[in-house]
Amino acid sequence: MSYALVAALLIMLSGFSLYVYRLTMTIAGDREYIAGQRTQIMRLADDLNRKEAVLSVLGARRVEVVPMSGLGVDSAAYGTLFLDPDKKLGILHVSNLPLLPQDKEYQLWIFKEAKKVSAGTFSTTDDFEKENFYTLTPLEISGRREIDSVSVTAEPKGGSTQPTGVAYLLGSKPAQ
Structure with a gap:
């Protein structure tokens, strides 16, 4: 076999190896991009589900509203409880609540006939676009x-099973 043929084969093999390497890197980049897009799709689907739940309550035949005001140091905070009494569903909107430490979260309480009933927990975000x-x-x-x-x-x-922490918002039904 001639040296020219061996050299040509080595050059072709090197070129092919470089092509395969670049193709492998492109595939790895594409996989990373696809994984990011899947994460984005899941996040958007979650946002859509939340918005549909909000619209379901706000679009109910009968919506009842309980405004809430901030207390104490956080008097700039406010919220609104929207109730769909027919389906026994509710949506809480809050604004200007401070971020809590990692080991804490907010809890909504409904007081009725001297009973305190939890209506769920939530955490706020500093992402103002949310x-x-x-x-x-x-x-x-x-x-x-x-x-x-x-x-x-x-x-x-x-x-908690009963309120134990600082109250940030309070609302009551209007006098009849």
Whole structure:
């Protein structure tokens, strides 16, 4: 075999190896891009589900509203509880609540007939582009008339069986 043929084969093999390497790198980059897109799709699907839940309550035949005001140091905070009494569903909108430490989260309480009933926990974000709407657990009430007041407190992560933390928001039904 001639040296020219061996040299040509080595050059072709080197070129092919370089081509395979670049192709492998392109495939790895594409896989990374696809994984990122899948994550984005899951995040968008989650956002869509939350927005559909909000629209479901806001679009109900009968929507009841309980405004909430900030307390104490955080008096700039406010919230609104939207209730669909027919389906016993609720949406909570909050604004200007401070970020809590990692081991705490907010918990919504419904006070009725001297009982304190948890309506779910939530954590706020400092991402101002996100909407601060939270879907509540199925409610044990059939509307505003059963509510004496509502409150948002800071509780240990996972929530409490009774309010133990500082209250940040308070709302009550209007006088009849």
